[in-house]
Amino acid sequence: MVRARSAERRAEILRATLEMIAERGYRGASLSAVAERVGLSQQGLLHYFPTKEALLVAVLEERDQWDTGGGTRSDGTWRIDLLASLVEYNAMRPGIVQTFSALLGESVTEGHPAREFFTRRYTQVRASMAAMLRAEYGERLPGGLTPERAAPLLVAMMDGLQYQWLLDPDSVDMPAAFQDFLTLLRSTESSAPENPRS
Incomplete structure (x- = not known):
């Protein structure tokens, strides 16, 4: 009790x-x-x-728990089909997204108490996104990138889209824009880069 x-x-x-x-x-x-x-x-x-600082980190960890609930496989990696659902979910809770985005922006300053959290989080998120992309596409995406090279772009797209949506929600349809990005990601018409790095 x-x-x-x-x-x-x-x-x-x-x-x-x-x-x-x-x-x-x-x-x-x-x-x-x-x-x-x-x-x-x-x-x-x-x-x-x-x-x-302890309160701040607890808030950030709680927010991540909300985001990952139901969006991962049993091994903890993300499922690409549920990323769009997460973006739609975030569009219904601007206050939470605003808080996360504000803290992320502040955390780049030296000595900010959330800096270590976000640094560690992005390392984990990039690895998780790379694993998700590998499960979906294998060692090369349709455009020729490896999962490791595409993962930071996917993360940047999601977070950058949130900033644009927060600033101008009437002009930026976050869920629709993310679906457009997934369409680009899945496109087989792109040719692989001439000198792809592994």
């Missing part, structure tokens, strides 16, 4: 932190403001998350 209540309280804190980061950015989301929003003292909040 106590453990269940503690898990509920942690989830409540994470939701409140996401909302606050979306409203004010990471630097503007103070521990005291988060604590007030969930009805705790700052000391009470520190019982669940000992530092602001």
Whole structure:
């Protein structure tokens, strides 16, 4: 009972932190403001998350759990047919996408507490996308690229599309644009590069 209540309280804190980061950015989301929003003292909040950095990483990990639920094979690799579903899902939750994108943008600065998280995350995501592309296409995609060379492009497409959509949702149809990208990816009309790197 106590453990269940503690898990509920942690989830409540994470939701409140996401909302606050979306409203004010990471630097503007103070521990005291988060604590007030969930009805705790700052000391009470520190019982669940000992530092602001620990809270930030927990928020990012929680967001990734939402994204990967149902989108992977039993071995943990992504399924290409469900990437489009993830993009559609993200289009229905702009607040979460905005929070992630804001933190990603901030994390490139030296000493940002999320920098290590995002660096590690992108290493894992690129490897997972390469494994997914290999399962789908083998050692070469229709255009001639290896899965390892195509994986960063796929990740860049997904994250870059999110930024464009957040800035101008009326002009950028994120799910439709991603479907267009998948069409390009699957195209067999492209010829392989003249000097493909392995």
